[in-house]
Amino acid sequence: MAIYANDPRRKSWINVPEHSDFPIQNIPFGVFLTRDDVITIGTRIGDTAIDLGAMHQLGYFRDIPLTEDIFLQDSLNDFISDGKKTWRLVRNRIAEVFDVNTPDLQENEAHKKIILFGLDEIEMQLPVQIGDYTDFYSSKEHATNVGSMFRDPENALLPNWLHLPVGYHGRSSSIIPSGTPVRRPNGQTLPQGADTPVFGPSKRVDFELEMAFVTTDANTLGEPIPIAEAEDYIFGLVLFNDWSARDIQKWEYVPLGPFLAKNFASSISPWIVTMDALEPFRTASPAQQPAPLPYLRQERPGSFDIHLEVDLIPDGSDATTICRSNFKYMYWTMAQQLAHHTVNGCKVNSGDMMGSGTISGPTPDSYGSMLELAWAGKKPLTLEGGQTRTFIEDGDTVVFRGFCEKNGLRIGFGEVSSRLLPALPL
Amino acid sequence: MAIYANDPRRKSWINVPEHSDFPIQNIPFGVFLTRDDVITIGTRIGDTAIDLGAMHQLGYFRDIPLTEDIFLQDSLNDFISDGKKTWRLVRNRIAEVFDVNTPDLQENEAHKKIILFGLDEIEMQLPVQIGDYTDFYSSKEHATNVGSMFRDPENALLPNWLHLPVGYHGRSSSIIPSGTPVRRPNGQTLPQGADTPVFGPSKRVDFELEMAFVTTDANTLGEPIPIAEAEDYIFGLVLFNDWSARDIQKWEYVPLGPFLAKNFASSISPWIVTMDALEPFRTASPAQQPAPLPYLRQERPGSFDIHLEVDLIPDGSDATTICRSNFKYMYWTMAQQLAHHTVNGCKVNSGDMMGSGTISGPTPDSYGSMLELAWAGKKPLTLEGGQTRTFIEDGDTVVFRGFCEKNGLRIGFGEVSSRLLPALPL
Numbered sequence: 105m106a107i108y109a110n111d112p113r114r115k116s117w118i119n120v121p122e123h124s125d126f127p128i129q130n131i132p133f134g135v136f137l138t139r140d141d142v143i144t145i146g147t148r149i150g151d152t153a154i155d156l157g158a159m160h161q162l163g164y165f166r167d168i169p170l171t172e173d174i175f176l177q178d179s180l181n182d183f184i185s186d187g188k189k190t191w192r193l194v195r196n197r198i199a200e201v202f203d204v205n206t207p208d209l210q211e212n213e214a215h216k217k218i219i220l221f222g223l224d225e226i227e228m229q230l231p232v233q234i235g236d237y238t239d240f241y242s243s244k245e246h247a248t249n250v251g252s253m254f255r256d257p258e259n260a261l262l263p264n265w266l267h268l269p270v271g272y273h274g275r276s277s278s279i280i281p282s283g284t285p286v287r288r289p290n291g292q293t294l295p296q297g298a299d300t301p302v303f304g305p306s307k308r309v310d311f312e313l314e315m316a317f318v319t320t321d322a323n324t325l326g327e328p329i330p331i332a333e334a335e336d337y338i339f340g341l342v343l344f345n346d347w348s349a350r351d352i353q354k355w356e357y358v359p360l361g362p363f364l365a366k367n368f369a370s371s372i373s374p375w376i377v378t379m380d381a382l383e384p385f386r387t388a389s390p391a392q393q394p395a396p397l398p399y400l401r402q403e404r405p406g407s408f409d410i411h412l413e414v415d416l417i418p419d420g421s422d423a424t425t426i427c428r429s430n431f432k433y434m435y436w437t438m439a440q441q442l443a444h445h446t447v448n449g450c451k452v453n454s455g456d457m458m459g460s461g462t463i464s465g466p467t468p469d470s471y472g473s474m475l476e477l478a479w480a481g482k483k484p485l486t487l488e489g490g491q492t493r494t495f496i497e498d499g500d501t502v503v504f505r506g507f508c509e510k511n512g513l514r515i516g517f518g519e520v521s522s523r524l525l526p527a528l529p530l
Numbered sequence: 531m532a533i534y535a536n537d538p539r540r541k542s543w544i545n546v547p548e549h550s551d552f553p554i555q556n557i558p559f560g561v562f563l564t565r566d567d568v569i570t571i572g573t574r575i576g577d578t579a580i581d582l583g584a585m586h587q588l589g590y591f592r593d594i595p596l597t598e599d600i601f602l603q604d605s606l607n608d609f610i611s612d613g614k615k616t617w618r619l620v621r622n623r624i625a626e627v628f629d630v631n632t633p634d635l636q637e638n639e640a641h642k643k644i645i646l647f648g649l650d651e652i653e654m655q656l657p658v659q660i661g662d663y664t665d666f667y668s669s670k671e672h673a674t675n676v677g678s679m680f681r682d683p684e685n686a687l688l689p690n691w692l693h694l695p696v697g698y699h700g701r702s703s704s705i706i707p708s709g710t711p712v713r714r715p716n717g718q719t720l721p722q723g724a725d726t727p728v729f730g731p732s733k734r735v736d737f738e739l740e741m742a743f744v745t746t747d748a749n750t751l752g753e754p755i756p757i758a759e760a761e762d763y764i765f766g767l768v769l770f771n772d773w774s775a776r777d778i779q780k781w782e783y784v785p786l787g788p789f790l791a792k793n794f795a796s797s798i799s800p801w802i803v804t805m806d807a808l809e810p811f812r813t814a815s816p817a818q819q820p821a822p823l824p825y826l827r828q829e830r831p832g833s834f835d836i837h838l839e840v841d842l843i844p845d846g847s848d849a850t851t852i853c854r855s856n857f858k859y860m861y862w863t864m865a866q867q868l869a870h871h872t873v874n875g876c877k878v879n880s881g882d883m884m885g886s887g888t889i890s891g892p893t894p895d896s897y898g899s900m901l902e903l904a905w906a907g908k909k910p911l912t913l914e915g916g917q918t919r920t921f922i923e924d925g926d927t928v929v930f931r932g933f934c935e936k937n938g939l940r941i942g943f944g945e946v947s948s949r950l951l952p953a954l955p956l
Contacts, residue, residue: 255785263720267727268718270786272699275876291873292693356694359680359688360696362786363698364871447715447717448716448790450701450794451704528753528875
């Protein structure tokens with residue numbers, strides 16, 4: 105089935121501001137609370153939120169095999185379970201309904217009052233109930249930078265790194281939507297030169313510039329997903345800020361990996377942009393040398409050209425863009441990550457989330473964390489207005505933006521924005 | 531409120547075989563499928579399963595504040611959310627209804643036909659929908675043994691180990707109930723002396739003798755659980771076999787911890803034995819030196835005297851008991867684990883599961899994994915009948931049992947039993 109929704113010539117009867125991330129060719133999916141305190145699944149065109157639950161009740165999805173309440177839910181999990189064919193049918197239908205040449209809803213004022221919302225009338229929620237969350241570590245530049253700082257610059261990349269997409273399990277319960285503030289964590293750290301740890305607020309709170317993909321039900325326990333099929337089980341992507349406490353991490357992470365340094369909060373952008381919408385921006389990932397084992401060999405280009413930016417906004421000050429990176433810098437692709445994750449038979453469910461790992465590029469201004477940008481505190485960043493930063497300070501807001509742009513078409517993710525609150529008193 | 535259900539003098543009108551793990555003083559909770567394909571929450575006395583959904587519909591829980599469908603569910607999550615006071619009220623009521631001196635249900639043949647099942651008439655399910663799963667690493671003997679084999683015998687215990695309960699996140703989606711077979715995983719390993727990895731079936735599949743506790747909703751994101759309150763948020767425990775692939779683990783685990791070596795399967799016993807039922811068996815954990823930081827100091831004894839045994843049963847052969855250990859050997863207590871896990875504000879939900887880590891005792895016959903029992907393959911175990919084992923072979927069944935015993939009272943967990951199937955062809 106063709107992805108009619110991607111037709112770049114299509115215009116919507118809904119106003120789309122210039123440089124919007126959400127033209128009619130995007131059609132992302134999210135969950136929001138309306139002014140009447142009703143929770144529903146929706147999409148967005150320009151600055152208008154669209155209630156898909158109401159659209160379905162009013163018959164706009166007739167002839168598509170959907171259960172009656174599929175959009176009247178507080179998560180996208182069941183819709184995602186319906187699979188790729190259904191996602192595409194629904195997205196194509198939305199494109200058709202909002203096409204400037206389609207009069208049905210366009211000319212029905214009563215329906216429009218029920219279906220359309222201004223962004224100030226809704227409150228975005230987590231789009232999925234996340235079952236399991238995995239975080240990869242798939243940027244070669246990031247792994248090399250961190251390996252140099254935490255371990256040994258001569259052997260920064262560990263022997264397994266070029267052979268498999270290193271990943272680890274994270275905590276689903278602390279994933280929160282954009283706008284929810286994050287509290288500086290308390291924890292154990294080992295001060296420089298000390299023999300015994302101390303307890304108190306982390307002094308090295310950091311962001312990690314990541315993206316994360318959301319899966320559908322993919323396999324039964326014990327069976328792998330072949331790499332050629334892996335992308336069919338990916339619904340879409342969000343921006344992902346994997347908040348980190350570097351001093352807690354350094355003390356706790358041997359031998360079983362990061363734990364409390366990560367699980368106090370991870371923030372995501374609320375609109376899931378589908379793989380279909382990203383298709384025009386498909387591009388190659390970096391050449392892989394040595395060639396991966398056969399179960400990790402992907403025939404087609406497996407990455408996407410997504411510009412990423414990080415703003416840091418001190419309390420009451422202007423924003424400074426401190427990082428410009430790109431999703432295409434990832435050494436391992438999403439298909440490789442998913443094929444590897446399941447090669448042992450690990451079960452993947454609808455609503456699972458898999459983070460890319462910090463996306464650092466080749467130049468110092470493309471590093472995706474304060475740890476790398478300020479090189480473990482050795483090279484403080486100077487912000488607009490003159491303040492300096494080595495890590496994130498109380499009251500700072502961190503904003504990620506991400507978008508694709510090609511031949512005049514822009515498909516974006518909006519933003520994930522979160523403010524750091526001071527630690528709770530001990 | 532007193533735990534009337536624990537009265538050791540109480541006898542049930544249901545027959546309880548000698549040495550049963552399930553006298554009327556146990557009253558565990560589980561989920562089962564009945565002969566009519568109905569799923570319900572239940573308990574067990576002797577070899578009789580009891581349908582709590584039916585009991586509630588027939589009025590046996592009147593005056594206890596419970597929603598109508600609280601037991602007509604496919605998981606215990608909502609009941610666990612009701613909190614400790616409700617768990618205790620329900621357990622006390624069950625003890626009363628099945629007391630030999632209570633005629634109501636005892637003399638109502640029609641009700642008995644609806645409520646009671648033989649074990650061969652039901653099929654046990656996973657008792658909870660597990661949101662997040664964490665695995666600790668809290669046996670000093672196990673950490674020392676593994677550190678000696680995988681790293682350096684001189685510095686087997688890493689510097690953080692005596693200061694905090696080391697833990698890491700695991701995969702919820704691959705936790706399965708007793709009886710479900712486990713497939714030997716395929717994966718990447720680095721053969722001894724080789725420079726590049728190979729792909730194929732793991733050659734070092736192992737069990738890990740663990741227990742796991744199940745939590746209730748405990749906090750809001752950003753707020754810690756003080757250690758003095760931590761036990762109030764623990765519903766109960768199960769036996770936990772954290773299946774592991776040692777050769778995959780060795781290659782993949784640096785720097786972010788075990789991943790595919792663990793997430794192909796973890797098996798649990800299906801009945802959750804409550805903290806209340808275990809109370810008579812409370813005992814001290816090993817002395818902690820150095821004293822932990824204040825947030826980890828527990829006033830009362832925080833462990834439980836639970837005997838643990840592991841049987842290995844080759845295909846068509848007799849069982850050999852290859853390990854006898856005890857939960858009380860754990861260096862870090864459950865309350866310490868939960869207080870540590872949340873000290874940074876990490877959110878804990880109803881149905882989350884936290885594994886102890888492998889429970890090895892001080893003597894070689896109390897080591898809780900093949901890795902330790904056969905010392906990385908160097909000291910093969912000889913089984914009844916003469917076969918030898920260094921790791922688990924295809925067709926082998928591994929059975930854990932666990933029980934407390936004191937003053938003639940035995941409270942047990944039944945067993946978790948799983949058989950290893952050959953790897954899928956490549």
